[in-house]
Amino acid sequence: MNMEERTGLAIKKFNDYVDSFTGLSEDQLKNFEIKKNHSLRVADLALLLAKNMELNETEAQLAYLIGLFHDIGRFRQLKEYNTFNDAKSVDHAELGVEVLQQGDFFNDLEEGQIALILLAISQHNKLGLTKDMTDKERLFAKLIRDADKLDILHVITDYYTNPKAAPNHTLTWEMPKGGTVSKDVSKQILKGAQVSKDSITNELDIKVMQLSWVYDLNYRPSFELMMEKRYLEKIYNSMPKSDTVIEIYRKVKVFVENKIIA
Numbered sequence: 001m002n003m004e005e006r007t008g009l010a011i012k013k014f015n016d017y018v019d020s021f022t023g024l025s026e027d028q029l030k031n032f033e034i035k036k037n038h039s040l041r042v043a044d045l046a047l048l049l050a051k052n053m054e055l056n057e058t059e060a061q062l063a064y065l066i067g068l069f070h071d072i073g074r075f076r077q078l079k080e081y082n083t084f085n086d087a088k089s090v091d092h093a094e095l096g097v098e099v100l101q102q103g104d105f106f107n108d109l110e111e112g113q114i115a116l117i118l119l120a121i122s123q124h125n126k127l128g129l130t131k132d133m134t135d136k137e138r139l140f141a142k143l144i145r146d147a148d149k150l151d152i153l154h155v156i157t158d159y160y161t162n163p164k165a166a167p168n169h170t171l172t173w174e175m176p177k178g179g180t181v182s183k184d185v186s187k188q189i190l191k192g193a194q195v196s197k198d199s200i201t202n203e204l205d206i207k208v209m210q211l212s213w214v215y216d217l218n219y220r221p222s223f224e225l226m227m228e229k230r231y232l233e234k235i236y237n238s239m240p241k242s243d244t245v246i247e248i249y250r251k252v253k254v255f256v257e258n259k260i261i262a
Contacts, residue, residue, distance in 0.1 A: 003060070003064075007061075010065055010069075013104070015036075021075060028078055028082070035078075038152075039067070039068055039070070040068070041151045042068070042148055042151045046063040046147040049147055050063035053143075053219060063144075063147075065117055066120045067144060070120075070144050070148060073094070077089055093122050093125045097118050116140055120143075127194070147222075155171070156210060157234035160234055160235060172206065173203075173206060176203065178201065178204040178205060181208050181245065182201045185201075185205045186244050189209075189248055192215060192251075192255070193215060194209075195212040204239060207238065207239055211236070214256050217259075236249040
């Protein structure tokens with residue numbers, strides 16, 4: 001099966017699954033549409049990164065499928081728990097693996113390829129990757145994490161730069177705005193670490209956490225796309241300026257620039 005045929009079939013199976021949910025509220029329908037569109041964009045991004053990394057066609061197909069199905073657990077999560085908050089419900093990546101194992105999504109793939117897809121999906125939302133992985137498994141796990149973060153950055157920067165955007169609690173976590181960065185948050189990012197969700201106390205902390213994602217990006221094409229789309233700059237421009245904020249922005253920007261030059 002060529003790339004076009006496999007992509008078409010995968011999208012049909014994905015859409016059929018999403019459309020199988022009934023009795024959704026208006027709000028749930030809206031969130032289904034958001035996650036559906038996110039999944040399709042992440043699949044395209046994963047494919048773009050795979051091609052820029054010069055992976056072969058089979059590997060590019062696997063990258064696309066991982067991107068398309070990486071958030072498949074979100075739909076059951078929202079239907080059953082009415083939230084996208086894993087801490088208040090269930091780990092959406094683990095739920096996604098369960099959904100994919102129970103359904104008929106990859107009937108034309110080899111067992112090893114399916115196992116690779118499921119492992120990458122199970123790892124896409126973890127703070128760090130499990131150490132017990134082969135080089136190939138690690139490559140795809142890192143690739144989906146890059147594609148996922150890049151699309152989230154696209155969505156949030158669109159939101160931050162649109163003065164007419166309606167408040168979106170999914171993006172702000174219903175946190176207070178906050179005029180200063182929490183000490184724990186600034187300490188983590190300034191030592192070159194990804195900010196932990198547990199440290200977040202306000203909306204400003206969320207933006208700092210999003211800037212800290214540079215420390216969890218893996219491949220040069222990902223850094224190049226981040227700079228081309230000016231995601232860091234757009235987040236920074238939406239933040240109240242302070243010495244701490246300026247220092248944080250300079251640090252992450254230099255980090256990304258060095259990754260592109262290296």
